[in-house]
Amino acid sequence: MLPIAGILDVLDNYAFVRTSGYLPGTSDVYVSLGQVKKYGLRRGDAVVGAIRQPRESDAGNRQKYNAIVKIDSVNGRTLEENEKRPDVADLTPIYPDTRLRLEGTPDAQLGRAIDLVAPIGLGQRGLIVLPNHTAGTALLGELAEAVRANAPEAHLMLVLADAQPEDVTHLERTIRGEVVAATFDRPAEDQATIAELAIERAKRMVELGHDVVVLLDSLNSFARAYAQAQHTPTRPAHDEIDEFALGQLKKLLAAARKVENGGSLTILATAHHGTGIAADKTLLREARRVANSEIRIAKTRAGVAPVVDLAKSRTLNAGTMLSAEESSVLDLVRTALHDDDAPKRVFERIRATTSNAALLAEIQRSGGLA
Incomplete structure (x- = not known):
């Protein structure tokens, strides 16, 4: 047996474990649709298993791709654990409620600007x-x-x-x-x-x-x-x-x-x-x-x-991931941006402060961008 590992790509009539990344390669391993169904595999699964080591006598007539003969784990779990996993389509989607901040160093104005007007x-x-x-x-x-x-x-x-x-x-x-x-x-x-x-x-x-x-x-x-x-x-x-x-x-x-x-x-x-x-x-x-x-x-x-x-x-429904204080400051910024010279003033304030926290505190104290 030879160990193999890769990402499962399920096509119309067969499947492959892509062993060299996400694109087709010569070392890919064949998986039948019967095996996909039997083990509850899904496209994008990280599969670890084994193939039979090719014999030298088979070199002239062996199939183009080796077939998987054993599956040890799927996404780091056993086959038994894998059977109990949910399907993402059946999970309940909700509004994002955890902030993903993009602010980095004080000089990285791109992330700070996004956090300010379009929170992610x-x-x-x-x-x-x-x-x-x-x-x-x-x-x-x-x-x-x-x-x-x-x-x-x-x-x-x-x-x-x-x-x-x-x-x-x-x-x-x-x-x-x-x-x-x-x-x-x-x-x-x-x-x-x-x-x-x-x-x-x-x-x-x-x-x-x-x-x-x-x-x-x-x-x-x-x-x-x-x-x-x-x-x-x-x-x-x-x-x-x-x-x-x-x-x-x-x-x-x-x-x-x-x-x-x-x-x-x-x-x-x-x-x-x-x-x-x-x-x-x-x-x-x-x-x-x-x-x-x-x-x-x-x-x-x-x-x-x-x-x-x-x-x-x-960002739509940004309030679900912001505190009441952050929401009120964001509303102040949004209202002020209707003025023609407001964007210029905002970027001046971004450059003049070391963080968005300092900028928002300053806006809140002054009640706006003026």
Whole structure:
């Protein structure tokens, strides 16, 4: 016997344990649908088991993939324990009630601005709307470090489609979390697979009571991948999107939730606007219907750090995770942002204070931003 371990990917007629990550590889292990049903396996399960060691005499005629013959554990539990786990679809979703702060060092103004006008909670479905030609990878890298610093017990995943290979290497070496990526040289099917399998993996952890944070870049790339990966006689053009792709993306976002007396899945996904492509406009409109938090990034000059558009960023039902005092200060800020020069004054106050706690105390004492 040879031990194996990996993530289970269930397809239409068979399944594989992906032993080299989230994408297909030559060392993947075949699992029949009968075994999937027998052991109650689900897509995204972390499977540990064994295969028969191939004999040298079988080298010329053995099957392309080795078949699993023994399963030792699923998600770190025995098969008996695995049978009793709940299905995330049967758990009760509630409003996020635990704050996920993104404030880091005093110089990291991005996280502080988000905390101020669009608070994020564990279980949030957040949309980060970027101007055209603004890369989301570096921005999510900064947010990943903030998540790791403020919620070290949460499982962090950074999911990238159509990524630059060197960006992936940099993130793998610097991010203290799981980087799941398909570079631009991978086929469309692989781009779509990593999004689905990563979210399914996150759902399996939520079923076990864990908090998972997924940073996803970008919805535009995943939409194009879904459109091009379809096995149909006529596929959409590269700059088009169809109902199937929209449905898959909305399904990915809809997976985010806080479950009652359990774990949570937080998804913050980037999407671009102002691209001049009708499909991107449609995508953004549909994604907004699913998201319950929107963080708008203002258009800036090249080389300037991303800045949050304070007036256009907001979170629905933020009061469920804020104290009464925080809610009242947030209302003060929100009311003041209707003035044309208010965003400038807020950023001046952010730069002049060492933390949001100090800033909010100052706003509360003065009764506003004046």
